[in-house]
Amino acid sequence: MERHITAPFDKKLAEELTAGDYVYITGTIYSARDAAHKRMYDSLMKGEEIPMELKDQVIYYLGPTPAREGQVIGSAGPTTSSRMDKYTPLLLEKGLNGMIGKGKRSEEVIRSIISQKAVYFAAVGGAGALLSKCIKKSEIIAYEDLGTEAIRRMEVENFPAIVVIDSKGHNLYTDRGCVD
């Protein structure tokens, strides 16, 4: 099913989304990848604040290329999600509702997606130029020292993604009978 959704979104919408849905996301999402995840995770484990409120938010696993003058952002496709698996269950517990990346997730993450009623989207890997056109605003809000791995708040418009793992645990990568 094809549908337009807004981000951030609540649990009600997360539960409606089904593996295989082709969605266009409009609204606010955040970029964070390996180093930002590690830093947020370490802070949360120490009981410290992190630079963003996670409740209902969507994180995009992204480290863009630098923007040329006049451009909002450079090439901006998804990175491989499994590297964030170690940190993901804790972020989901803290209210994170959606993740956009590419590739498989661990059993632990899938269990956590089900128990927290979250959703995992895939964007098209290697289509960074195309996807950059859906990002209308981008601003570094934390961890600037991490360069491309800093956390960005981004306004997106009709950002195309596919629901791969839904809140019931359906998994588009494996349920089709594709070799896994």
Place this chain on the structure above:
Amino acid sequence: MRTIHTDEIIKNVKEMCIEANLYLSSDMKEAIGKAAREEQGVLGKRILGQLCENMEIAAQNQIPICQDTGMAVFFVKMGQDMHVEGIPLSEAINQGVREGYEEGYLRKSVVGDPLLRVNTKDNTPAIIHYDIVPGDQLEILIAPKGFGSENMSRIFMLKPADGVEGVKKAVLDTVFEAGPNACPPVVVGVGIGGDFEKCAILAKKALTRNLADRSSLPHIRQLEEELLEKINASGIGPGGLGGNTTALVVNIETYPTHIAGLPVAVNMCCHVNRHVRRVL
């Protein structure tokens, strides 16, 4: 003796870094276009269409095809009858990378120490493989390598008794385990023979071959074709979301090996299989 100044090398390497990240070679572009026309999977076809559109947007807007502009991997063939003047050759190549990644608005994806993990902020150092060859020319090939697919690459120290069936299993297991992670449709580079590091270098080199060039060895050519067919029968498809285009090509390079061994390396590359070659 022919002399090349490192200023010329720096300038060429800089241009090659930018070119490789903005434009795919025509054989890659044609293969993705053909796959988009022939793909049977509904989602798969849609994704391949987006990859074609992505290449156009990249070229028009000078935005890298993929945000992972890679580690800069070089294969350099240096004629033994030539002389390099100026700064040390490796320093010149790294300077070209530094300038190319800065001026081309490419991502700096290298950390200086693998455990301390602080970004070097200029995408250096590059990985440079040198060959000394006859002649007086300097051939430089750059193949920026993204790590989504690099992380899914594998090496197998098989036994001679494992034979060709063992090789097939190693390749297929690697591609199927990679699944959506390596950004299919993939290009599969395979090195068979040599020793531990030689087969890995062969596998990387295999990725730089023109897609239309098949192995000149009949049994290897047959193996390339058989593996491609088996991979595409898996149904993994573009983006791992279903379809009959999982790999664009399987390229195999071989080298003599030891009586006790059968090393096999499988270097995975996504559909953004970039390489630019220049002869100075």
